[in-house]
Amino acid sequence: MSTNGYNPMMFISSILSLNGSNYNVWREKLEIALALSDNDLALISLCPTKLVDLVREANKTDATFATRQRDHAKVRIKYDLDRAKWDSSNRKCLMVIKGFIEDPIQGSILECTTATEYLKKVESQFTSSSKAFASTLIKKLVNEKYSDGGIRDHILMMSNTASKLKPMDLGLKDEFLIHLVFASLPKEYETFVINYILQPDKWDNEKLIAMCVQEEERLKSSHGDSINHVKENKKKNFNNKNAKPQGKP
Missing domain, CATH: 1.10.1200 (Non-ribosomal Peptide Synthetase Peptidyl Carrier Protein; Chain A)
Structure with a gap:
């Protein structure tokens, strides 16, 4: 399936493999590829809130409750569609993210149910190296x-x-x-x-x-x-x- 005339795999295949020394570039390429392939919904939006089951109040008439049921059914349909899209995006994001992390690094990251949680765990492993990289860049700019x-x-x-x-x-x-x-x-x-x-x-x-x-x-x-x-x-x-x-x- 193509997106706007492009093959999504063209963008996905451009992602660099995370090897421990290229986190910032890897993260940037990953987010760009998922956005261009229209698979980043789970990264840019929260999971749709689960609907609370409709309960009939004792003082409501049959007609009033029937109206609430119809309204609730419409909301339920929208929720089911939104949740299905989000779940699909989340599953694809997790597959892509894990697919471009080298095995030793992936083995050290605990499993998560959402792509955003998984990315946070990946980021936590590279916080110190990112700080060191930032310090190197700043020193280079100041001393250039x-x-x-x-x-x-x-x-x-x-x-x-x-x-x-x-x-x-x-x-x-x-x-x-x-x-x-x-x-x-x-x-x-x-x-x-x-x-x-x-x-x-x-x-x-x-x-x-x-x-x-x-x-x-x-x-x-x-x-x-x-x-x-x-x-x-x-x-x-x-x-x-x-x-x-x-x-x-």
Whole structure:
């Protein structure tokens, strides 16, 4: 059966197998695949509440009770349909989740009746590793320094690193990321950074990249690509020091 012209298995097969070191990517791929294959109902909604059996009150007439019975029957039909859909989704979610967890990890997780409960137990096993991963990413962002290679790629790399914090509820605001990027730039960009701080406007990531690339081109034009120039001078000086004087062995 296809969903919106696509084969659901196409999405399911894209899920990575959980191996202990890729929890965040695995969880993201899992949720995307289940959503695109229209099987995530049990993950995004609670199980329908079971209906209480209808009881006839002593002071109600036959006509009144008959009306309540008809209304209750309609609600029962809707509940049965909703519960059947939810149960089907829950069963499929559990099958998919377990099917993409390596055996040693799956064997350590207790059985659950719902997919959400099972995912919580999986998550609990990787909380500490997630914290360690988050700490590593934050340290990388704080200590990152730009030297060369293109400032566009540098900013995209930092943005990509920051995006990995979002699944752990540690996503950074754009303004904070911009200041981290500025902190990573060399002294040549000092005036450029100060000008940004003094102006009232705030940039998004696209504006940041555009303005930094523009500033990089300006610096290259005004200083003759100073970074490369310094490297070339160092290389020449090194070669000159090691060069043998003419006429000497």
